[in-house]
Amino acid sequence: MSLAVLRSRALAGMEAPAVSVEVHLANGLPAMNIVGLADAEVRESKDRVRAALQNSGFEVPSRRITINLAPAELPKESGRFDLPIALGILAASDQIPAAALDGYEFAGELSLSGELRPVRGALAMSFAMLRQHADEDTSARAFVLPWANADEAALVTDAVIYPARSLLDVCAHFAAKSDEARLVRYRPVPSAGPPVYPDFADVKGQQQVKRALEVAAAGLHSVLLIGPPGAGKSMLASRFPGLLPPLRQEEALETAALQSLAGSFAIARWRKRPFRSPHHTSSGVALVGGGQGPRPGEISLAHHGVLFLDELPEFDRKVLEVLREPLETGAITISRAARQADFPASFQLIAAMNPCPCGWLGHPSGKCRCTPDAVQRYQDRISGPLLDRIDIQVPVAAMTPDTMAQLADGEPSAAIAARVTQAHARQLSRQGKANRKLTTREIDHHCHLDTAAARLLGDAMQHLHWSARAYHRVLKVARTIADLAGADTVNAQHVAEAIQYRRGLCDH
Structure with missing residues (x-):
């Protein structure tokens, strides 16, 4: 047999389109050529594959070897095609049985x-792989891949995963006449318990x-936290994820898939x-995100989690402006001349900043000597449109050592998280989404104000010169405050609290 066809996968944003790895042996001067829009990493695989075959005790055919990665218009990158290319050469040269390879997909880089x-x-x-075969109503293939990737691949329920440590292990699986030499299907180890976060009691x-x-x-x-150095802004932000509702299965898979695309997945973070x-x-x-083969950036790696931007005014203004669209849409589209990739980016922004260039404005020590113009220039590093998209802006006051010594430990995260979970459940049962994601039409339907609340919000909008976006964001925050209180209607007390959360920078 001089032709072998194996199956693998490429990466295109969040998608993993199927790739056929076709290996053909022909008469002629010994050579190995790879075609099919392969980048440098893939083209270099011929040297890795040749050395891996020889050092594993196999014979590299002294013939003209042509490797086609189809479809040809799909860009191929990374070393994941090393394993299927090596197996294709062995199958085409009759060193392993080719018929058994049809029921599998392969990915792995060879040393x-x-x-x-x-x-x-x-x-x-x-x-x-599993979704494609479900759509086509065919039986799914098993997936052979490196042992180090078994944990993440096996998170997909019903996927048949066969991890291997070497090329020899994979070849022994197909050449074995008994089950003892075959690869063993990987079964993920159950999680030891719920994830652990730093506690607000600290x-x-x-x-x-x-x-x-x-x-x-x-x-x-x-949220935007504004306060002097040492007031606790970073400490509060690092404990914030412990207040959020537990991840649902589909959300956990999305976050794990994005980490996998970035090469940073760890089963401990499941x-x-x-x-x-x-x-x-x-x-x-x-x-x-971006790059020649677009990869997810920080906003996508924070999907269903928290993006914490400390020292917000120190970020380049152009960098901060790229957050405006993802904050609204929960997604990012990366367009390049040759390709385009879509990544989810439904993150929760927690930002922190000092109130002035020296940082000590409002501190009990009175150390600040910044002029009003200097303070204004510093705060103006954050554009109005971006600030308008931050729902809650709250000052964080510094405390003296004597005051801290007299205070008891704070309320634990578990108690706060229980109230948050109840309020979040009310939102899901009422509208199927969190309040932050309400559209303008949904705000009109779900954020009912009584007469006093409507008058108070109208006066605040006129006095503080809010935009329509700020008005709607205050409504959504007030709706959340009402949900925490178990109220069906938003009253003046809820609106008053929401208004206070839009005045963080106005107090300085």
Whole structure:
């Protein structure tokens, strides 16, 4: 037999389209050519495959070897095609039985010794394989891949995963006459328990800020914390994921798939809300994603979790502006000349900043010497349109050591999370989504104001010169406050609290 066809997967954004790996042996001078829009990593696989075959004790045919990765118009990248290419050469040269390969898909990078190294996107490939066969109403193939990728690939329920440590292990599976030498289907180990987050009990005082974060968690609202150094902004933000409702199965799979695409998946983070905290020197591409073969950025890696931007005014203004669309849509489209990729980006923004350039404005020590113009220029580094999209803006006051010593431990995260979960459940039963995601028409339908509340909100909008967007965001925050109180109608008390959460920078 001089032709072998195996199946693998490429990556295109969140998708993992099927790829046929066709290997043909022909007479002529010994050579190995790879065609099918392969990038440098794939073209280099011929040297890795040749060395891996020889060091595993196989013969590399002294013939002209042509490897086609179909479809030809689909870009192929990374070393995931090493394993199917090596097996294709062995099958085409009758060194392993070719008939048994049809029931499998393969992915894995080969070392020169023949060991299998992990690849990106194993979870996305496993999910796409199962979904394709469900759509086609055919039996799913088994997936052979490196052992290091078994945990993430097996998270897809009903996927048949056969992990291997080397090329020899895979070949022994197809050449074996007994079950002892075959690969064993991987069974994931059950999780030891719910994810663990830092506890709010560690934070003393700051009751107003904790209340604002509770409201933000209940409605999935974005937050800006404004306060001097050491006031506890980073400490509060790092504990915020522990207030959010538990991830549903489909949400957990989405977050794990994005981590897998970035090569950062770890089974210890399964079902744990992502918490991403990029440095303020990060570029726009690092934040939203990109590259020649587009990969997810920080906003996508924070999907269904928290994106924490500390020292917000220190970020480049152009970098911050790229957040405006994802904050509204919950997704990002990365367009390049050769390809386009869509990534989800439904993250919850928690930002922190100092009130002035020196940071000490409003501190009890009175150390601030910044002029009003300097304070205004510093705060103006955050554009009005971006600030308008942040639902809750709350000051974080500094506390003296004597005050902290007299305070008891704070309320534990579990108690706050229980109230958040109840409020979130009310939103799902009423409208099927969190309050943050309500459209204008849905706001009119679900955010009913009594007479006093409507008058108060109208006066505030006129006095504070709010935009229509700010008006609707205050309505959504007020609706969340009402949900925490178990109220069906938004009253003046709920609106008054929501108005206070829009005045963080106005107080400085």
